[in-house]
Amino acid sequence: MNNHISERITALRQQLGSSLAILGHHYQSDEVVQHVDFQGDSLELARKIPDLDAKYIVFCGVSFMAETAALLATKEQSVLIPDPKAHCCMAGTAPTQRVAKVLQEITDLGRKVIPLAYVNSTVGVKALCGEYGGSVCTSANAAIMLDWAMGQGDCVLFLPDKNLGMNTADLLRIPVQERAVLNVRDKDGLLDSDSLSRKLLLWPGVCAIHFRLKPEDVRLVQEDDPRPLVFVHPECEPGVVALANVSASTSGIIRAVREASPGATIYIGTEDNLVLRLARLNPDKHIYPLGAGYCSAMLKITEARLLSTLENLDEHAAVRVDSAIAPKARKALETMLDVMASRK
Numbered sequence: 045m046n047n048h049i050s051e052r053i054t055a056l057r058q059q060l061g062s063s064l065a066i067l068g069h070h071y072q073s074d075e076v077v078q079h080v081d082f083q084g085d086s087l088e089l090a091r092k093i094p095d096l097d098a099k100y101i102v103f104c105g106v107s108f109m110a111e112t113a114a115l116l117a118t119k120e121q122s123v124l125i126p127d128p129k130a131h132c133c134m135a136g137t138a139p140t141q142r143v144a145k146v147l148q149e150i151t152d153l154g155r156k157v158i159p160l161a162y163v164n165s166t167v168g169v170k171a172l173c174g175e176y177g178g179s180v181c182t183s184a185n186a187a188i189m190l191d192w193a194m195g196q197g198d199c200v201l202f203l204p205d206k207n208l209g210m211n212t213a214d215l216l217r218i219p220v221q222e223r224a225v226l227n228v229r230d231k232d233g234l235l236d237s238d239s240l241s242r243k244l245l246l247w248p249g250v251c252a253i254h255f256r257l258k259p260e261d262v263r264l265v266q267e268d269d270p271r272p273l274v275f276v277h278p279e280c281e282p283g284v285v286a287l288a289n290v291s292a293s294t295s296g297i298i299r300a301v302r303e304a305s306p307g308a309t310i311y312i313g314t315e316d317n318l319v320l321r322l323a324r325l326n327p328d329k330h331i332y333p334l335g336a337g338y339c340s341a342m343l344k345i346t347e348a349r350l351l352s353t354l355e356n357l358d359e360h361a362a363v364r365v366d367s368a369i370a371p372k373a374r375k376a377l378e379t380m381l382d383v384m385a386s387r388k
Contacts, residue, residue, distance in 0.1 A: 049351050053079050056354045064354070065098035067113070069105035070294045071315040071339050075347040076104050085294040086112070086163045087182040087384075090377070093117055100124065100357050104350065106132045106341045107363075111167045114363040115374045122362040126349035130341045132164050137249030138204035140168030142228060147176060147201065153240055156197035160189060162205050164251070167365050167373050169203070174372035179379040183278055184293035186212040192383050194218070194243065203247030207254070210246065211278040211285050218244055253336045254279035257313045261335055262287040265311050274334065275300050276313035284313060294318065301326055315339050 057064060057079065067089050068080035077083055082092050086109060093101070093116035101123045103110040110125040117123050143159070150157040159178035161169050170180055177196060181189035190212050193200045202209035206225050213223055224239035225246045239245065257280050265272055266287070275297050276288040285291040290300045297314060304310060306328040312319045313334035323331035353360050365373065 046347065049347050050075075050078070053347070053351050053354060056351075060100070060354070060357075062097065063099045064102065064357075065092075065096050065100070066102045066104065066350075067092065069109060069342065070298070070318045070321075071342040072104050072345060073317055073343070073347075074321060076345055076350060077321070079347070079350060080104060085182065085184060087184045087293075088295060089113070090116065090163070090182075091381070096121070102126070102350070102353055103363075104345045106130045106135075106339075108132055108135050108164060108166060110363045111365060112163060112170075112377060114365050115167070115170075115370060115377055122357070124353055124357065124360050124362055126346070126353045127344040128361065128363075130344040132341055134162075134164045134204055134249050134251045135166050135169075138165055138169055138247055140166055140172065143169050143172055143203065143247075146226065146228060147172060150199070150201070150240055150245070155199055155240065157199050157201050157245075158193045158197040159201045159203065160193040161203055161376070162186070162208055165204055168369060170376045171369035171372035174375035174379070178376060179383065180376050181380060182293065183208060184295055185380070185384055186278070187215050188387050189380060189383060190244075191216055199240075199243050199245055201245045201247065204249030205251060205279055206246040206248050207250055207281050208278050209244070210282050211280075211291060213244055214282065214285075251279040253315055253339050254313070255281070257281070257284050257334055257336055259283040259287055261313070262311075265332075265334070269309060272309040272311055273304060274311050274313065276334070280313055288313070298322065301329070301331065304329060315342070317342065 066080045067082045068077050090112055093113050103113050103125050107130055110123055114123040159173045159176050161173050161180045163180050163182050222243040224242040225248055254277050262274055274288040275290040276284055278291050301322050309330040311332050311334045313336055316333045316338050319333040
């Protein structure tokens, strides 16, 4: 960490006071996290936005998170991301035009399709969810939102993460024969009639970080020591989840670590910035990464870029959402928040 940069950020935060709010995702580095006002996963941070009075909201995360903040912020607020090129590769697996074509193809067959997009998706995809009466979800509330969506139409298109979709379907005990992973690569024939007859249609995207983890990684640590606890994120493939002691959202993993017994040996299958931070914050436990690695998009947000943003709040390009799609995308997000409020 650069002490000069850190001190300058601290001074600017004090100077700006309540006009500034810095939000940071759990996958951010410690050098950035030390400066945030609110730290959390996607759902926690989205819930913060409507209650913020700050003129400037600086979002330390990836671009889809900043877009979500811009949708929920007021017109008087500016949402900024220190590096606008911090794009989630999973979101890139579901281009808006391709998703629109798939939804239209399903609709043309006379089926009422409800799209449910993981928040790791573009604002264009979120707008399609709003247009078709669907919603969005996070890893923390995927089961609640998928259960809701299954009751809204003839079928659900869950996107873009097939692993989260399959693991959530397992939790809800949706029969395997009612699911289909779509082949959306063929531009001439996107879908087949057999797939479209299923209740749950899964987009074939994955998270590049969690996709690295395989069942063999879990078996290796279990062979070395039969007593370790294994906590993984539900973006991991079902074979990994099946071998783990806990499969949970980022916040769920943090809670599971906190509740584990002193002296426990824990291997965690999620982004390494978080895992190493949990190891430092829980010295009474033996915590190790399972091997997912670092998210390259999250690493684009550095302490130096955060400082540059704070020094140029009015010149730094604010996150903008096309006014033509903003209401539909906002509707999808608000539906999630409404469903979650009704299920409390």
